[in-house]
Amino acid sequence: xxxxxxxxxxxxxxxxxxxxxxxxxxMNLIFLGPPGVGKGTQANLICNKxxxxxxxxxxxxxxxxxxxxEIGSFAKSFIDKGELVPDETLLKxxxxxxxxxDALNGYxxxxxxxxxxxxxxxxxIMKKIDHKIECVISLLADEDxxxxxxxxxxxxxGRSDESIEIIRHxxxxxxxxxxxxxxxxxxxxxxxxxxxxGEINDINNEIIKIVNQYA
Numbered sequence: 001x002x003x004x005x006x007x008x009x010x011x012x013x014x015x016x017x018x019x020x021x022x023x024x025x026x027m028n029l030i031f032l033g034p035p036g037v038g039k040g041t042q043a044n045l046i047c048n049k050x051x052x053x054x055x056x057x058x059x060x061x062x063x064x065x066x067x068x069x070e071i072g073s074f075a076k077s078f079i080d081k082g083e084l085v086p087d088e089t090l091l092k093x094x095x096x097x098x099x100x101x102d103a104l105n106g107y108x109x110x111x112x113x114x115x116x117x118x119x120x121x122x123x124x125i126m127k128k129i130d131h132k133i134e135c136v137i138s139l140l141a142d143e144d145x146x147x148x149x150x151x152x153x154x155x156x157x158g159r160s161d162e163s164i165e166i167i168r169h170x171x172x173x174x175x176x177x178x179x180x181x182x183x184x185x186x187x188x189x190x191x192x193x194x195x196x197x198g199e200i201n202d203i204n205n206e207i208i209k210i211v212n213q214y215a
Contacts, residue, residue: 033196035171036146038141040056043108046204053106057090061093071093084115115181116181119184133190140195145197
């Protein structure tokens with residue numbers, strides 16, 4: 001289940017030959033969850049612990065927007081209305097990103113895929129580049145709790161997608177379009193659920209228990 005790189009070092013002492021084997025575990029994870037559940041925070045903690053590349057589609061898209069690229073300008077028209085960026089655009093962006101050298105050593109996908117169509121597209125991308133997903137972790141939380149979190153964050157962030165109308169619209173989009181992914185990944189035995197309400201460290205410890213099963 002693991003793609004491992006093995007580094008061999010030969011050590012000679014007296015007449016004995018000592019072989020030292022160091023295994024570098026490479027794993028690819030997906031985090032799912034509605035807006036405001038804390039995917040980004042937990043993803044950062046897990047990536048730091050396991051030395052994984054954190055690939056947040058939100059961050060990648062905001063970078064594209066700040067650079068005023070074709071993808072960024074197109075995506076902004078959807079993000080500002082609280083709508084999902086079209087699958088074709090995201091798949092093209094993620095295909096480019098996953099083919100970069102720094103993705104060879106393991107990564108965590110945060111915010112992607114969000115639809116079954118994106119998941120199937122991701123399957124095709126990963127098959128072509130000989131990657132695989134070890135585990136999909138879904139963070140769960142009450143909708144009213146998430147809306148409250150995002151409203152508080154919007155007071156300081158100034159983001160255009162954090163008014164109460166857009167927040168509730170994004171929540172509705174998630175439950176209508178993204179939550180079917182839970183069944184998709186459950187059917188192929190990759191899904192693990194985690195309660196996203198509580199202390200950050202407690203939630204992180206639950207995630208670590210799951211990841212350690214694979215590590």
